[in-house]
Amino acid sequence: MTESDGSTQPMTTTRAPTREAGDAAVLLLGITKAFPGVVANDDITLALLRGEVHCLLGENGAGKSTLMNVLSGMLRPDAGRIVVDGREVEIDSPRRALELGIGMVYQHSTLIPTLTVLENLMLGAGGGLRLDVRGARARLAELAGTLGVEIDPDAVTGTLALGQQQQVEIVKALWRGSSVLILDEPTSMLTPQGVAELAKVLGGLKQHGLAVAFITHKLHEAAEMGDRVSILKQGRLVGELGPDDLRGRSHEQLQAEIVRLMFGEEAKEVADVAELEERVEGHEPRRGRGEAPLLELIHVSAAGDRGQVGIHDISLSLLPGEIMGIAGVDGNGQRELAEAIGGQRPLTAGEVRFEGRTISTLGVSRRERLGLRYVTDDRLGEGTVGSMSVALNLVLKRIGEPPFWRRGVTQRRSIEATARELVERFDVRTPGVDARVATLSGGNIQKVMLARELAFEPRAVIYSKPTYGLDVRTIKAVRARIREQAEQGVSAIVISTDLEELVDLCDRIAVLSRGRLAGVVESGPGVAQRVGELMVGQAA
């Protein structure tokens, strides 16, 4: 590693590979890393080869991210060696990792939302006092071209959809000419199209001789994207499938094999989770036929936040006990739609009716009391107050209401008792109802939100990406909860970018595109294809 990259100078996408494809770019030897009470990585040895996508597969907490954080210099291993380009190295900082040509894209955004794309990219560029804006623009255009995407250099990052932000993150990781790219759960915020696009991008990077490490907990992704799959379980490497293994078998065999390695004897228990099934065929719509609609949207329009599309002229009706899906590429008005129904966003035109009466002018609390609930996808950003207790978070939509408040004074006993009951009923794993929400895992925070929205007699619930970022078991629990509620006559609107999830859950699926309704598809055989056609048709 003699070359030191000028901040924005290198005009090639990657370093010219010094060796042939198939050579090891990185060797991890016997990596061990323990945290208090947990051994996150236990003597793990694996190689990242040039021109290969290497999937690291495992449940949440299996140690995938820890391993890659060791490689990217965020963590230092307790034991083990790292060999980069045939030379043993010590990676003591993310900066060192970058110098060695190892770039990482984190699961959570590391971009500064108030800066533009270009500014974010130039942040890590180093160099002298003067910013080379022109050079940076050229570099961005070039990298975007390589990725096959379009990125507006002057867009304020926070206003971009999550999928676009991820593309910026990838550009950022490649900015200084990395030859190893680590992607931590890159698809957790992508749409089906986004995933397909990512697969294409990865194909391009492979051709340029990059070694790509791809962290995921989704089996089918590992099987589809990976040239090599390593399976981690509780900090140990429990299996590796090379290119020959992957080629030699059918998809079903492969997934069965991975499930066996991942879950061992528990395989049966999780095998019915939708993503393990090859293709879910829709089911016959079964609910609410011939009844009066519970929730109606009549030519509803609402403005989007700065830089985001709003919603235009949307008419929908939701029958009692029906589950309606909202499909579409992320950032096409999903959040705006949910907020307009939930009462958080004022309408610019049209009307929302609940049980035949207009509720367009009612605020969140009034709609909440009618039984209209909204489970947001931004769990810590708006769905909960992380520094407050689980108990309080469970009643935050009822501040001031009896029995939790009497004459404005907090009734702690009452809140606590209700909280205990809800924690029990919704299986929230928490040390106690007084634990701060921010200390819980994502899945348990989601359960806290579900408990809050589904308690106190819900009538219609809007779920925004209800299983996003959750582990297999929690996904299963959440979907079961949505179905169970529907059985009891509670209607649902499920917004998701995971088409399989929608097909699995919903009676009807509406497709949003650029804030407009592209169409509504009844469930039944071939529904996924029809929804896909609507999505693609409008996208083109």
Next chain:
Amino acid sequence: MSDVAATAEHTVAAGRAGRFAALGDAGIRSVGPIVLALVAGAAILLALGRNPIEFYGDIVEGGITRTTGLQDSVTRMAPLLLIAAALVVVFRANIWNLGIDGQFLLAAAMVAGVGRDLDRALPNGLALGLLWLLAAAVGAVWTIVPAFLKARYQVNEIITTLMMTFIGINVANLFIKGPFRDFESTNVPQTSVLPVEQRLPDIPGTSIHVGIVVALVACVLVHFVMTRTAFGLRLNVLGANPRAATHFGLSVPRLVMVSFAVSGAVIGLAGAAEILGVWGYVRADWNPAFGLIVVPLVFLARLNAIAVIPFVALLAVLSIGGDLAARRADLPNDFLLVLVGLILLFMAVTEYLGRRRALGASYLTEGLVAALRRRKRP
């Protein structure tokens, strides 16, 4: 600020043992920095050729042990505590009302300006009561512009409140030099003087006016409201996560307006306490500038209206007793500010260290912590 804002009080039912541990921790954090600051201050005094033990002894004598010293210190606490209580309300909502001096001075000027005339026209008790209300109203009114701009247009309130202070101080001077000016008195423009016997009564047996009682009641009341009521929780939610406040259906603009008005009103009361209890008049260009010295104390007390009391007491003793000490040591009064600055500096340092430790621990579950403790023991 957000995680300070919603600390232990609102977590329902913390364990009793945990509460004692937290108290001990808080004790170390408050006493430690004071000791450190005194040591550092002693080093500076030695370097200046003064005897630090004598100096500190004089502070204690002037601020506590001399009868008038202790009474002066307690008297000084009244306006400081009212300001602190007012700031707890807004800071918990993550609203930066830094227009303290403007609200304080304007309220003080109005009270002084109409005080004597009102007192002549009405029975003393009623007049005093009305003057308290007038001060509260003036303080609250002076927050309307920044509050409205923030609520409606998200204009940064730090800038607007500071500008309003600038305007407020000068408007107060305009009144004092204009309509409120008492031409019978000295050359320096000032308002008419409320006679001593018409001011706030003293606590029996002391020369401490009852303003301190009002201030302590205000602290307790604010603490109760912020930790045990729906209104307080709404402000805490707004402070901890404004987007969540919208999601939960709270009316953010209304909360901004109301909390601003409440804090302005209580700061106005501080002005009333100082005029009705101590001075009886306001002279042009008078500005005790209590505001910015109270702000750090409120944060160091973790936005807790009860915990701020000892901090304010310390500040009061230092400023009263320090007068005597500085005079005897032939040092300028400014040296006291150095001492106050050192205390704040060391408080911030211990706070930072303590926070880092607590943050590390908070991510471990209780069971895990217990397991680790067990493992450490042989």
